Amino acid sequence: MKMQTANRKILIVDDKPENLALFRDMLRPFNYDLSVATNGVTALKIVKEFHPELILLDVVMPQMSGYDIIKELKSDKLTREIPVIFLTAKDTTEEIVKGFEAGAVDYIAKPFHPRELIARIHTHLQKASLLASLKRLMEHSFHELYTPLSVISSAMQIQELEYEKTDYTQMTLAACKTLQNIYDDLYYSISYTTHEKEKTTFDLTALLVERISYFSLVAQSRSLTFQTDLHQKTLKKLNQKEMERVFDNLISNALKYTKEHEKITIAIQENDENWIFSICNPIDKKIDISKIFYKYYRHDEEIFGLGLGLELVQSICEQNDIKIKAYSDNKLFCITMEMSKI
Numbered sequence: 001m002k003m004q005t006a007n008r009k010i011l012i013v014d015d016k017p018e019n020l021a022l023f024r025d026m027l028r029p030f031n032y033d034l035s036v037a038t039n040g041v042t043a044l045k046i047v048k049e050f051h052p053e054l055i056l057l058d059v060v061m062p063q064m065s066g067y068d069i070i071k072e073l074k075s076d077k078l079t080r081e082i083p084v085i086f087l088t089a090k091d092t093t094e095e096i097v098k099g100f101e102a103g104a105v106d107y108i109a110k111p112f113h114p115r116e117l118i119a120r121i122h123t124h125l126q127k128a129s130l131l132a133s134l135k136r137l138m139e140h141s142f143h144e145l146y147t148p149l150s151v152i153s154s155a156m157q158i159q160e161l162e163y164e165k166t167d168y169t170q171m172t173l174a175a176c177k178t179l180q181n182i183y184d185d186l187y188y189s190i191s192y193t194t195h196e197k198e199k200t201t202f203d204l205t206a207l208l209v210e211r212i213s214y215f216s217l218v219a220q221s222r223s224l225t226f227q228t229d230l231h232q233k234t235l236k237k238l239n240q241k242e243m244e245r246v247f248d249n250l251i252s253n254a255l256k257y258t259k260e261h262e263k264i265t266i267a268i269q270e271n272d273e274n275w276i277f278s279i280c281n282p283i284d285k286k287i288d289i290s291k292i293f294y295k296y297y298r299h300d301e302e303i304f305g306l307g308l309g310l311e312l313v314q315s316i317c318e319q320n321d322i323k324i325k326a327y328s329d330n331k332l333f334c335i336t337m338e339m340s341k342i
Contacts, residue, residue, distance in 0.1 A: 008125055009033045011052035013043040013069065014087070015061040023056065026114045027121075040064025044072055047079055054125055059088035059099070067102050074103045077319075083124045087112075149179055174221035177214065181252045181309075184245065197239035204234040204243065204275065205268055211247040212266065215255060223260040229267040234275050236339060242316045249309035250335055254281040257333070273340060280334040287333055292326045310335075 010032050012023050020036045027034060035050045037043035040063060047055070055073075059066035066086055073079045083105040088095065091109030099107045105127075106120050153176040156169045212226050219226060254264045258281040269276045293314040310326075317324040323338040 007031070007033050008054070009035070009050060009052045010054045010056065010121070011035050011037065011043065011046055011050060012056045013037045013040070013061075013066070014056075014058040015039060016058075019058070026117060030118065040069045040072075043069055047073065047082070052082060053128060054121060055082055055084045056121075057084050057086055057104075059086050059090060059095075067098070070102050070104065083128050085120060085124065149176055152176055153180075170217060171221050174218045177218050178252070181248055184248065197242055199237050199239050201235055201237045202240050204236050204238075204277075205230050205232065207240065207243060208247055208266070208268065208277075211244065211251060214248075215251050218252075218255055219264075222255065222258075224255060224258055225263050227263045227265045229265070229269070231268045231270055231275070234268050234270075236275065236341075238320055242320070246313050246316050246337075249313050250279050253309055253335075254279055258282060259284065270341070274338050275341060277337040277339075278334055280332050282331055283328065283333045284331065287328050289326050289328060293324075 010027070012020055012034065013036070014020050014023070015038050017038065020038070024034060024036070035046050035052065037046050039061065043055075043057075046052075057066045057069060066088070070084050073082060073084065080103075084103065085106040085108060086099045086104045087108050087110060088099075089110045096107050105124055108117060108120060153173060156172045156176070160166075160169050208230065209228075212228065216226075251264075251266075258264055262282045264279065264281045266279045267277070269278075293310050314324055316322075317337060321340070324335065326333070326335045328334070
């Protein structure tokens with residue numbers, strides 16, 4: 001079967017011009033759209049302008065090594081998903097493992113056969129296309145799922161207005177809110193909105209009070225209560241939608257893992273330089289704190305959910321220089337966030 005390679009963008013990074021010429025000769029028959037760089041600084045600049053679909057990256061280079069370059073790529077949300085194939089004469093197991101740990105999708109030792117290089121390039125371009133298509137499919141499916149859920153929620157609210165609240169309508173509304181939070185996590189994870197989020201100055205306390213109120217039905221359906229100790233006004237410049245996701249996931253996580261008739265305590269305090277948020281809930285099972293922020297981790301497999309929430313929270317905190325940690329003490333599980341007042 002003929003490879004569909006025309007116009008697929010590839011960036012080649014190698015400090016030796018003769019190697020770049022060799023790669024171009026190898027790839028020319030396949031009509032790839034090629035760009036080259038002889039150093040890391042130039043490579044990172046080209047990535048921003050050229051938007052390659054794949055990067056062939058030499059490991060051993062002066063000033064910036066391949067490891068330095070891939071570290072920069074992985075730290076930027078706009079470039080972190082570009083597949084990188086390391087090219088190097090160092091083919092020890094230690095070096096190969098180091099390459100994969102750095103985030104490379106493949107590792108080709110020099111010298112290599114041209115057919116091997118072409119085959120691996122083709123494989124990873126196909127994989128990247130498949131993943132992009134899958135993300136688009138999930139994004140479209142999200143809307144198909146979210147719309148009927150909103151209709152159910154609206155219908156229950158109308159039912160309560162026209163007649164009266166019942167345990168059944170309250171349970172249905174609480175379930176809708178739980179599912180909406182899961183869908184919001186999924187949408188955030190697959191969102192193609194990778195540009196920098198707009199930041200405005202707003203009151204974190206007011207937002208938190210609003211989100212606690214939003215989850216009040218879920219708490220009532222499980223006979224749980226919120227106990228709050230909130231600073232009167234907590235001004236901070238952040239993206240409000242992102243902080244809404246943070247609060248929603250932390251509150252939702254506490255609700256999922258707290259037994260009935262218990263209290264969830266939420267506080268915002270301050271010291272000279274920082275605002276300190278905390279949320280604590282009683283637990284009756286041992287939690288592996290080291291895995292709490294892992295993607296898809298759930299410390300109770302019987303609890304419904306995707307396990308995306310706390311990983312998303314940590315990701316947002318890292319992007320906004322917010323220090324977050326989890327700890328367990330005296331049958332309490334707590335998560336704290338520390339952020340500067342500036």
